[in-house]
Amino acid sequence: MDERQALAAFAALGQEHRLRVVRALVTAGPDGLAAGVLAETVGVAGNNLSFHLKELSHAGLITSRREGKSVIYNAAYAGLSDLVQFLMRDCCQGHPEVCNPAAAALAACDCTTVDALHA
Amino acid sequence: MDERQALAAFAALGQEHRLRVVRALVTAGPDGLAAGVLAETVGVAGNNLSFHLKELSHAGLITSRREGKSVIYNAAYAGLSDLVQFLMRDCCQGHPEVCNPAAAALAACDCTTVDALHA
């Protein structure tokens, strides 16, 4: 992940409705949620939600698939992991255990097989 | 951490200059960096940087202390951890190992003693 992607992702998360969307999708897990359900959950008009979903999708934080009349959205767990790892990269000059056990745990974590679960 | 704090933090990180500041401070570690050094590193005018530092401080992502003529800034590692944990809370209905090993590692991580290192 480069700076541009990270900026887009953080900017996307820095908005009330979009943050709620991502949190709802993170909680929902692999089953995901339909756009209509999200609109109700988050409390935003459908057309407006579309705008935000596009933003999140473009930022690599969510994915979507059509299922009949509905479009189902999922959290992009790999994208979220990449984002956190970008933020914590080179923590304390590459010695994250010095300042932050959470960052150390993340850095040691191999997430390459994550998305296979959401096919 | 509640939604308001998380929104402020993500919005703060979604800005080029502020993201660079945080990354520089995360890399720098407990020693921190002076405002002037940050201004040069990030490539932004001093008065403008002040604006961004205030924003980051208010979002709980950095701390500051005066040291002679300079003001030294540090990454607030606990704040960063809280932010990530807020984002990943209740991942896959409380079973993060289902969707994201990184989130599981974070959830299992106890970071309460982190800030003692930066006193």
Add this chain to the structure above:
DNA sequence: CCTACATATCAACTACTGTTGAAATGTAGA
């Protein structure tokens, strides 16, 4: 094929955010 449903697109408006330049505050040394 026609209707209803689900989602997406577009243009216009409003409000906010980041930048700039000038000036103020605070700190240390001669």
Add this chain to the structure above:
DNA sequence: TCTACATTTCAACAGTAGTTGATATGTAGG
């Protein structure tokens, strides 16, 4: 105390982002 250095504050401007209402696309059932 006077001067230089480091950082912050303030007001004004320019550009961007989010909302709204109207309209368009795509999908399933009668």
